[in-house]
Amino acid sequence: MKDLPRNFRHIRLELAREAGHPEGDRKHGYDIVAPLTADGHIDAETWHVHRNVCRVRRFRPGENDRIGRLMHGPGGRWYFDYDQGVDTDNETGFHFAEERFFPGEYVSLREDDGEMHTFQVMSIEGV
Numbered sequence: 001m002k003d004l005p006r007n008f009r010h011i012r013l014e015l016a017r018e019a020g021h022p023e024g025d026r027k028h029g030y031d032i033v034a035p036l037t038a039d040g041h042i043d044a045e046t047w048h049v050h051r052n053v054c055r056v057r058r059f060r061p062g063e064n065d066r067i068g069r070l071m072h073g074p075g076g077r078w079y080f081d082y083d084q085g086v087d088t089d090n091e092t093g094f095h096f097a098e099e100r101f102f103p104g105e106y107v108s109l110r111e112d113d114g115e116m117h118t119f120q121v122m123s124i125e126g127v
Contacts, residue, residue: 004050008033009035009036009125010033010127011121011124013120014122030080031059032054033054044097047072051069056080066082069081071090077093077096078097080093091111094108094110101121102121107119
């Protein structure tokens with residue numbers, strides 16, 4: 001990964017407080033490798049050139065990790081694709097195009113259970 005542009009980051013998301021998880025859940029989240037702009041948005045232009053290395057790892061208690069790709073679809077939609085060619089396993093970022101990825105910020109994802117869940121950006125590190 002040493003040949004990637006300098007704006008590639010490892011982004012750590014963890015489940016934020018919600019019903020059933022009043023303290024959030026550090027064991028439920030995502031590790032994302034993606035390029036970010038200086039103002040914390042996903043860099044669509046750099047993603048387009050290097051999309052083959054834009055990855056996601058979903059982790060949850062009691063489940064095997066899922067490894068997938070960060071994808072950019074029609075209308076600026078960002079989603080996680082775990083099985084190429086199968087749309088039913090995709091998880092969609094809610095307004096990811098507008099969201100800012102900085103530690104302490106919150107983002108929402110529609111997970112494979114069909115429910116929207118809020119995640120906190122826990123860390124951003126260089127790749």
